[in-house]
Amino acid sequence: MRWVIIATLFLANALAQPQGEGGTLTTTAGQEFPGQLLEPIVTLETALAVGGVLNLEPRFIRRLENTDGIDTVVLRDDARLTGAIVNAALQFTTRFGTRAIDLTLIRTVELSGAVPRELTAMPEARRQVRLTDGQVLVGRISASAGDVVIQLSFATVRLRPLALRSLQVMADRLTIEATDGARFSGSGAAPDLSLEAPYGTFLIPGQLIQVVDVVPSS
Numbered sequence: 322m323r324w325v326i327i328a329t330l331f332l333a334n335a336l337a338q339p340q341g342e343g344g345t346l347t348t349t350a351g352q353e354f355p356g357q358l359l360e361p362i363v364t365l366e367t368a369l370a371v372g373g374v375l376n377l378e379p380r381f382i383r384r385l386e387n388t389d390g391i392d393t394v395v396l397r398d399d400a401r402l403t404g405a406i407v408n409a410a411l412q413f414t415t416r417f418g419t420r421a422i423d424l425t426l427i428r429t430v431e432l433s434g435a436v437p438r439e440l441t442a443m444p445e446a447r448r449q450v451r452l453t454d455g456q457v458l459v460g461r462i463s464a465s466a467g468d469v470v471i472q473l474s475f476a477t478v479r480l481r482p483l484a485l486r487s488l489q490v491m492a493d494r495l496t497i498e499a500t501d502g503a504r505f506s507g508s509g510a511a512p513d514l515s516l517e518a519p520y521g522t523f524l525i526p527g528q529l530i531q532v533v534d535v536v537p538s539s
Contacts, residue, residue, distance in 0.1 A: 342379040344432035346413050346422065349387075356415035358430060360408060365394050367404035369458070371522045374407070380437050381520045385411075385430040398440040398536070399449070400518070401457040439519035444536055448485070450516060450525060451532040458525065459536060460518035471495050471509035478505070482514060488533040 341357035348354075358379050365375045377394065384395040385406070392406040410421040411430065443461070450458045462482045469480045469488065480499060488511060489496045496506040511530040516523040 341412075341414065342382070342432045342434050344430055344434075346411075346427060347429045347431075348422075348426050349428045351428075354413065354415045356413055358432060359412040359414055359419065363394070363411070364407040365392065365402060365404045366407055367402055369402070369456070369523045369525060371524060375402070375521045377520055379432060380434055381440070382430075382432055384432070385427070387424065387427055387429070396440075396459075396520070397434075397436045398447075398459045398518070399457065400459045401455070403454075403456055437519070447536045448516070449532075449534050449536050450514065450530060451534075452525070452529045453531050454529065458516055458518075458523055460516040460523065463515035463517055463522075467512040469495070469497065469509070469512050471497060471505070471507045473505060473507040478507075482512065485533055486535060488530075490531055 341359040343357050344355075346354045346356065346358075360379060363377045363379065363382060363385070365377060366373060367375060377396075381396050382394060383397045386393040386395070387406075391403055394402050394404075394406075396402070406424060408424060410423050411427065412419065412421050413430075446461050447459060448462055452458070462485070464483060467482070469482060469485065471478050471480070480497065484499050484501070486498045486500045490511050493508055493510065494506060495509045495511065498504045511527040511533075513527045514525045514530065514533075516525060
């Protein structure tokens with residue numbers, strides 16, 4: 322019955338379509354509505370963001386998902402974040418009109434816009450950080466991040482995170498490739514990292530880090 326009401330509201334509110342981010346909204350009942358997301362900001366609560374929240378412009382968003390009460394935001398740089406979307410409803414417009422759709426009635430919103438230029442700038446400086454819980458962050462490692470310390474058989478090596486090309490964590494061992502081509506592995510732990518992206522800054526605890534790598538070319 323609620324889905325009939327949604328469709329009726331769209332039909333009863335036919336208006337000229339304002340400009341937003343084009344895409345498709347799918348309800349939890351499986352109904353699909355092509356249209357545009359008009360919400361100016363989608364706010365995601367996440368402990369990884371500085372301040373605990375990310376205020377995301379829709380142009381950065383590729384997909385919103387609500388699965389079993391867990392909100393996931395996939396961004397256009399392939400970052401994947403889980404948390405809680407603060408917005409109680411999302412403004413969405415279709416050929417039938419514009420309505421605020423309660424977040425509890427939304428399964429997914431797929432957006433189809435182009436990748437913003439800010440997300441592709443300086444690809445050599447950006448890193449993809451994959452976490453143990455499946456989240457993926459993308460951005461530039463801040464110069465303020467602590468050193469990576471790794472114990473080799475013959476020495477202890479300290480490496481600035483900015484000099485990392487890739488890092489892989491397996492139990493208490495690290496495998497590292499530096500930007501100068503050096504490759505080595507030994508005992509150690511990933512450091513806490515500060516990661517800067519055009520849409521926010523993240524503080525990532527080292528114990529959550531599984532892989533740091535260069536951003537795959539598109």
